[in-house]
Amino acid sequence: MIREAMFYEKHEDYLRCHLCPHSCKIKEGKSGKCLVRTNNKGILRTINYGKVTAAGLDPIEKKPLYNFHPGKNILSVGTFGCNFTCDFCQNYTIAHYERDGRFISPEDLALSCINADNNIGIAFTYNEPTIWYEYIYDTAKYLKKNYPDFKIVLVTNGFIKEGPLKELLPYIDAMNIDLKAFNNKYYKEICGGSLDPVLNTIKMASSKCHVEITSLLVNGLNDSKEEVSKIASFIGEIDKDIPLHLSRYFPRYKMDRPATNIDIMRDRQKTAKKYLNKVYLGNV
Numbered sequence: 001m002i003r004e005a006m007f008y009e010k011h012e013d014y015l016r017c018h019l020c021p022h023s024c025k026i027k028e029g030k031s032g033k034c035l036v037r038t039n040n041k042g043i044l045r046t047i048n049y050g051k052v053t054a055a056g057l058d059p060i061e062k063k064p065l066y067n068f069h070p071g072k073n074i075l076s077v078g079t080f081g082c083n084f085t086c087d088f089c090q091n092y093t094i095a096h097y098e099r100d101g102r103f104i105s106p107e108d109l110a111l112s113c114i115n116a117d118n119n120i121g122i123a124f125t126y127n128e129p130t131i132w133y134e135y136i137y138d139t140a141k142y143l144k145k146n147y148p149d150f151k152i153v154l155v156t157n158g159f160i161k162e163g164p165l166k167e168l169l170p171y172i173d174a175m176n177i178d179l180k181a182f183n184n185k186y187y188k189e190i191c192g193g194s195l196d197p198v199l200n201t202i203k204m205a206s207s208k209c210h211v212e213i214t215s216l217l218v219n220g221l222n223d224s225k226e227e228v229s230k231i232a233s234f235i236g237e238i239d240k241d242i243p244l245h246l247s248r249y250f251p252r253y254k255m256d257r258p259a260t261n262i263d264i265m266r267d268r269q270k271t272a273k274k275y276l277n278k279v280y281l282g283n284v
């Protein structure tokens with residue numbers, strides 16, 4: 001099923017997508033940077049709507065969310081496409097290539113969710129969920145209307161425009177948001193994005209739902225004391241109780257730097273704890 005995108009405007013010979021801050025200008029027959037929004041005869045269409053390429057019943061801690069219904073499972077699903085191009089991408093086969101997926105309607109996904117063992121809801125994860133926006137929106141609305149006790153979780157890079165985020169947030173219960181670094185150069189050169197929209201997402205989301213943050217510390221790139229202090233103090237100014245997960249980098253995809261030193265990880269945890277009450281290490 002191909003669904004019309006929700007956030008775009010028409011121009012004489014192109015469409016402008018307004019879902020994420022890339023604001024892609026998309027000509028007839030072409031796609032935006034995320035690969036999943038295509039100009040088809042003057043209509044912006046989402047080619048990954050309902051196409052599930054990965055699914056599993058995961059412990060909620062694996063998202064990672066450590067302070068949101070611990071001990072429970074969450075039905076986790078993903079599709080293909082991403083609006084970032086991180087050199088260290090851990091899921092590049094689904095992030096950057098169009099894949100065949102099994103179509104699951106929002107109603108069927110909701111049904112799988114209620115039948116799963118010890119399950120609290122649905123997590124949209126594995127690839128970047130915000131570029132699956134319409135499917136998440138339809139599913140979340142349906143789930144909240146018909147099974148209001150179930151939760152909706154996003155594991156996201158936070159690179160979304162304010163308007164779409166505002167419209168989605170009433171249906172979201174928890175988010176793990178990546179804060180990949182605290183400098184725009186890193187976002188631009190390593191991830192193909194920018195910092196400010198992510199900071200804005202963190203601020204907006206944390207006033208509406210449960211939020212935890214993940215920062216992947218990459219050896220020699222963003223693992224300095226200064227960088228971690230900036231990340232932690234920004235979060236601490238919003239709320240000292242927001243959990244921060246400092247995740248250890250391992251070589252992946254296009255990046256072959258050695259893994260981040262464990263002693264540095266431990267030291268940065270101490271640094272972050274000056275600003276925050278809950279700082280966890282991941283991948284160590």
Ligand code: SF4
Pocket residue numbers: 017018019020021022023024031032033034035036037082083131
């Ligand atoms: S969602 Fe995709 S098409 Fe739209 S602006 Fe972002 S990268 Fe471009």
